[in-house]
Amino acid sequence: MAATPAGGTRVARGEARGRLLEAAVDLIRAQGLSATTVDDLCAAAGVTKGAFFHHFESKEALAVAAAQHWNTTTGAVFAAAAYHREATAAERVLAYVDLRSELIGGRPLEAVTCLVGTMVQEAYRSSPAVRDACGAAMLDHASTLEADLAEALADAGNPAGVDAPSLARHMIVVVQGAFVVAKAADDPLVAVESLGHLRRYLALLFGVAPFA
Amino acid sequence: MAATPAGGTRVARGEARGRLLEAAVDLIRAQGLSATTVDDLCAAAGVTKGAFFHHFESKEALAVAAAQHWNTTTGAVFAAAAYHREATAAERVLAYVDLRSELIGGRPLEAVTCLVGTMVQEAYRSSPAVRDACGAAMLDHASTLEADLAEALADAGNPAGVDAPSLARHMIVVVQGAFVVAKAADDPLVAVESLGHLRRYLALLFGVAPFA
DNA sequence: CGTAACATACCAACTGGTCGGTTTGTTTGT
DNA sequence: ACAAACAAACCGACCAGTTGGTATGTTACG
Secondary structure (H helix, E strand, O other): OOOOOHHHOOOOOOOHHHHHHHHHHHHHHHHOOOOOOHHHHHHHHOOOHHHHHHHOOOHHHHHHHHHHHHHHHHHHHHHOOHHHHOOOHHHHHHHHHHHHHHHHHOOOHHHOOOHHHHHHHHHOOOOHHHHHHHHHHHHHHHHHHHHHHHHHHHHOOOOOOOOHHHHHHHHHHHHHHHHHHHHHHOOOHHHHHHHHHHHHHHHHHHOOOOOO | OOOOOHHHOOOOOOOHHHHHHHHHHHHHHHHOOOOOOHHHHHHHHOOOHHHHHHHOOOHHHHHHHHHHHHHHHHHHHHHOOHHHHOOOHHHHHHHHHHHHHHHHHOOOHHHOOOHHHHHHHHHOOOOHHHHHHHHHHHHHHHHHHHHHHHHHHHHOOOOOOOOHHHHHHHHHHHHHHHHHHHHHHOOOHHHHHHHHHHHHHHHHHHOOOOOO
């Protein structure tokens, strides 16, 4: 693959870094990290290799930046989402799960994937920097659920003594696992199905009707 | 990396194929598929490239065979496990989850991983053959849980109307997700924690005490 | 203001090394 | 003798990263 932009459309000055990050998100989600070459990224972003290594010290550095970029952009989506407007904490948590289901069910299989979940399985041994960036992104997102979870558990009296941070991490576990199994089964519905089980577990813990 | 055996120990005739499969399981679990080179595999197996391509048509063919080999060997471990000897179906399912927890908790992080879960995220787009082999392995394992799940749900009256095959897949989802998040968090305990939540969900569905 | 000095952003060609796979030759069991 | 099982040298394609250079601002000083 040539290092020249595809289609001849040259990218405007100042946009190279951002376009490389978006290309990285797209390509790495679809192909994985090590199967995505620097030339692939440059071609998809419409920039040359010179621009790539001007902005990023190495391919690994791009991967770290892509994980942070992913955390920022997806974090903004969830921060702005409507589920925060539900009246009770339990309803907010369940609405978060519903939002996740909608995001998965409405898309083709190749969009049913998480950048940091894909990358960390490949890089956790070979690149501590990438692993840390992925771990930070995942646990950061988990922490945004903790307050509502703690409140919903407290509202229900929390007879089982469930730990809110642990439950937040479990929610991320189900989401990540759903991505993996959906790819293996070649069917996004498997992921939606599993989120239904997560939803029922949470409803049981909160003492509310499972599918109100 | 040279294609010659490391350490000088030459492999006995007839063992090359099996040793390549075991090397594939070890290396791909640790590094992922595309980061594992054919030369890496040959060196780890103590075999030359000639032997590799004598037994496998391509690297992709080895990946497919490795997924099947993984399914066979791990399937045998679970088929022979003691959890089948529990008295009730609910106890057998919960004992399965406990076995999973023990297998994870007792090992270093690099062993907390599943070959087919690692491979499918990289290969589901580029290689349908690998994706199908991984999918078959995962869903095959899930199906071994279905009979006990159906019986346990029936014993409890199954008021929620939970589907046993769907619940079996959810169990695999949690296991796979636990592997991903454990790597991201660099801590196997995150996986054990999540299996605790799965156990509680199952116990709630079965109407038994969560941690009897 | 104008312009010289500097800094940033980017390009295209290239390099050393690695990759999956092939070819050719050798050993071993039957 | 013959085929299966291996070894070893090799090949073209590809890959991450480098190099030397150009275009486009930005700053500072007279």
